[in-house]
Amino acid sequence: MPDAPDAVEQAVRQVLTSINGDLTPTETMLLGELEALAQEIQRAKREISALSIGDISDSHIPVATDELDAVLAHTAEATNEILDCCEKLENTAPELPEGPAAVVNDAVTRIYEACSFQDITGQRIGKVVTALKAIEARLMRVTDRFGSVSSAPAEPQAPDTRTQGQQLANGPQLPGNASSQAEIDSLLASFD
Amino acid sequence: MDKNTNILIVDDYKTMLRIIRNLLKQLDFNNVDEASDGSEALTKLRAGNFGLVISDWNMVPMTGLDLLKEVRADARLKNLPFIMITAESKTENVVAAKQAGVSNYIVKPFNAETLKEKIEKVMVHA
Incomplete structure (x- = not known):
């Protein structure tokens, strides 16, 4: 041939x-x-x-996703340790004089607020893992196509059966693209 | 604002549930139950007697938006105050939540003062 x-x-x-x-x-x-x-x-x-795409899909991407999963697990563990300490401080605060107790309670509140970072970073890492998997799938498709002499047409895209909630579940936006609480309040008020 | 109100918090991150529960405790709300996604929340809401739902959006299998729609479609639950606390801050998300009947919307990361302010607002209108 x-x-x-x-x-x-x-x-x-x-x-x-x-x-x-x-x-x-x-x-x-x-x-x-x-x-x-x-x-x-x-x-x-x-x-x-x-390009040795096999290496990318067999080794590099699984290793990268495992590493990211480990980051998630470690930050969750650390956050829970911090929360344990905060709860102890909060339970001790009533035994303190009023002034110091208020200072402790205020500090604990701010730590709780700051700890919500773990949720945000978790969602961001989840988006990176999804992106890596999408890259892997695309690479596999490219190698499959170039490795084959078949001229079969591309598979039709399956209809999107996700709910509206799932379609709009994109996770946190990058700082430049995210709406502030004030902007969201203003948007909600515009409906009234 | 009735501090004895039963509140259901819904999030698939256990840490986030713990943070919200602790912040609610600081606001003197002690009757707090938890669910880890919309389906579990719906089961608890239908079986229980809650006065407020505070829900994340991004959960599987049932998202917060889908939970909100189920709540608004349920004759007994349709007027239940529902606050969305989520990292989803796009305009289209806020609009979709509003159209589905959300009572208020808090974007993560949030602070205790915002949580308090939104709870007060929705409980007044409840």
């Missing part, structure tokens, strides 16, 4: 000569362009196969 560039050239030459006999200068130029295009495709295929 001829190599892809040769096959393209051969096919085009056959079509053109079957129509007009000898090739005109324009047809020769067109043939050259098609041949160059076919060679470019061959080069891209060689470069993709040299």
Whole structure:
């Protein structure tokens, strides 16, 4: 079986000569362009196969997601330790004089507020893991397609059966894109 | 504002449930129950007698928005005050929540004062 560039050239030459006999200068130029295009495709295929995509999907991405899961677990553990300490302080506060007790309670409240970072970072890491998995899936599709001579059409996209709540569950926005509480209050008030 | 109100907090992060519970305790709300997603919350709401729901959005299998829609579609629960506390801060999310009947909306990370202010606001209108 001829190599892809040769096959393209051969096919085009056959079509053109079957129509007009000898090739005109324009047809020769067109043939050259098609041949160059076919060679470019061959080069891209060689470069993709040299990427060792198997390593990425078999090793790099699973390791990266495991590392991120470990980050999540460690921060959750640390946050719960902090909360344990806060709860002890809060339970001790009533035994203190009024002034120091108020200071302790205020500090504990601020620590609780700050600890909500764990939820936000967890959601952000979840988004990164999802992105990594999407990259892995795309890479696999590219290698599958280039590795096959089949010209089967792309699979149709499955209909989105998610609920509106699931479709809009995108997690935290980056600081520049996030709405502030004041902006959300203003938006809600606009409905009244 | 009745401090004896039964409050259901809904979040799939145990740490977040713990933080909200502790903040509510500081506001003298001690009758607090928890659920880890919308389905569990709905079961508890239908079985119990709650005066306020404070829910996250991003949970599986049932999101906070889907829970809100179920609550508003339920004859017994439809007027229940419902506060969404979420990292979802896009306009389309706030609009979807409002259209579904949310009572108020708090964006994470939030502070205790915001939580107190929103609870007071929705309980007054309850």
